[in-house]
Structure formats: C-alpha cells, structure tokens
Amino acid sequence: MQILLINHNGGGFADHITIPDGTTVTKLFDDRVGGDPADFLIRVNRQPVAADEQLREGDRISITPVRIEGAV
C-alpha cells in the first residue's frame, strides 16, 4: 500500500512510499528512521497515535525530531 511519509530527521523530505499491508507505526519508524521513538513527534494523519497502530492506504505520517538545534 502507498502512504505519504514526511521525514524531518536529517533535512526533511516528503514522499509517497510503498509499504507492506499491516505495517505498524513502530515498524515503519524502525525501518525508515531508527533510534528511540520518544525522541520524535510521530503523527499519523496529523494526530498522535499508539505505537502499534496499523497504517492504512493513503495515510500521512510525519516524523519530527523533538530536539532541533538552532544556531547562529
């Protein structure tokens, strides 16, 4: 199935990707980003969701780091 993944970790790209049916939020995060999910704001269709939430066709997932360092 196809979903829209907006990955702000490392620059931020937004693209449609194909993932297997039944993929959970955690599985997608581990495959595409890695690390501790607590270090990210993860939103599915603009809402916070449980880690074991199964993704559906057309979902929009955004992953934004909690720590983003500003700099002069």
Next chain:
Amino acid sequence: MIAGRPAFLLPPYEDMPMPSNPFRRNALRAALAIHHHLHESHLCPRSIVLPASAWQQCTTLAQKLDTALRHDRPLAAERLHRRLQTDLARLRSRLPGEAPERRPRVASAVDIFRDLEALRSEFPDVVIHRRSRKLLVTTPAITIQHIHLGPFQMELDWTELPDPECYRVTALEPNPAGCEPGIHHPHVQDDRLCEGEARPMIAKALAQGRLLDFFLIIAQTLQTYNSGSAYAQLSEWEGSPCIDCGARVGEEAEISCADCGGIVCSECSIACRSCDCLYCSSCSEQIDSCTDCRRETCPDCACRCTSCQRQVCPKCLENQLCEECKREAQTPEETITTDRDKAGTTDAA
C-alpha cells in the same frame, strides 16, 4: 476571490459544505487563499530577494562598534563585536543561491485546511487573521534549564510564502537575558529565529505549504538549547553584567551607581565615606579624597575650608575650618596666653 468567483465555489471545492464553526470557516477560506498564493508563486519565476534588512542590521552594528571603540568602552565593544559576527553569519546564509531545478509539490487546499485545524490540537492558541493574511500560533510556556522564557508567538505572513523570512517569533512574556537585554531566547534575535538544523526542514515545509509541520518544527527548535551557538548563554541569563568588569551580578547583589544608575558589582563599586553612596568607576572620578583624612568624598558631601579653600569631608570640618587651619587659628592665642602668663608670674615673683 479567484477569477471573479469565490474560491470555495471553484472545482474541486464547489461541493464542499461551508463549515458552521467560525474557526473552521475562517480556516477554509485561509486555506484556499494560501493554496492559491503558493500555487501562483511557484508558477511564476521568482525574483531574487536580497537580504536588505540583514545587511542594514550589520551596517548599524558596525557603526555602533566603531563608536564604542572610539569612546574606549571595551565591554560594549566586545558585545557588539559578537553580535556583528553572528549577524554576518546570518547574512551570508541568506544570500540567494541557485534557483531550484524542480518545482516543489504544493499541498492541496484541503491539506492546508486540515493543517490549520490540527494546529489547534497542538498549540494553546491559533488565530487566523484573514484581513492581514497572517497566522498567529502561540507555543506553550517554554522553560529550559530552569530559565522561564515564557510562551512565544509564531507569526506567519502567508503573502510572503514561500520566502524563508515570511515568519517572526516574538516573546509574549519576555524574560530577557541579563547579559543581552534585547535577547528573549537563546536562538531568537530581533524576532528572528536562528534556525540552524531546522533551516532545510523549514524551507521545504514552507515551499510545499505544510503549515502544521512548519509550526511544529519552529516550536521544537524553540524548545531546544544549543549552548555551542547561542545569542546569549543560559548560564548568564539571570542577573546583569557589571558595567566595569562584566561579571554577573545577581538581582539581590545589584548595586546601582548613584550618578549614572548603571549596575556595578560590590568589588567595582566605590563609596563616598560620608554618605555611603556607591559609584561606578567612571562616575567615581568625581570623588576626591579628603585632604585631611584621605577618605573618599563625593561632590555632594565635600566641604571647603573657608580659610584655605581646601576640600575636606564633613567630619574634618569644624567651624568652617579644616584641621590645619583650625590648629593655626588656635596656636597663636595659646602662645600669647602662655607668654602673658609667664610674664605675670615673673612680675609677681
């Protein structure tokens, strides 16, 4: 209005029911306007926008630095030099590069509408000013390392999209840095966020009209402290710098110069020994030592001997005379009296 018709009557929105909730109604109209603006801005070749305001800022700081150096104010010069370096780095980063090869994919009006709705569940206050074409989103109160910085308002002017400088960040309950009174956040100066890592994310979010992502990125950047690159260090936030030595002075230890009002630390302050008023080093130049006891005396306390006109402190002045003149005034009478006494005694004998 687009092509003479209200935007929400145009395909594919003509079947979309107008929401009854005022915010949602406003959000829908704003989403249509934002989408139209973004779409048009990406169709037309964009003019090159030079960072004129950043250049002007650097020019002003350079002039102030020159003034501080000419008037021999090293502390002020050091602060201005640091700020100028920072602003020059920002200016360099704002210089336009090559135009992007591909037009970015712009979010649909429906996506933008959903972003505006979702903002209300992420932030305590969201205001859509359609007349001024601005979105005002307020963060929760921000506290970093026990320093309370308060909430910040993120203001986006959608007519400036997708220009990376289309937004401002303003402290709503300012708690300025003691070392730099104009700084309300370690990474915000003059309502401009120094984006650092956030810059490419912000640029892409603005170019594509992903407004929820944009505001979340800004908010997370405001919540993060990068001590290696800040306009003011949190460790120096509380208290004020001594105008003489630059040391941090806590609020409870602040001494205000009796003349200029500047904050000075206890080590640098100089006291008048008569009235106990405290002065900074510059203003203490008017303090003289009493010519008799050598104690520091301010102009308000200093007295003049009516005989020799020397300046003395109040304690050393008696009957309008200094110690020396008082002694001189007393000595001849004693000598005469003694001689007379001696003469009287001799005659008696």
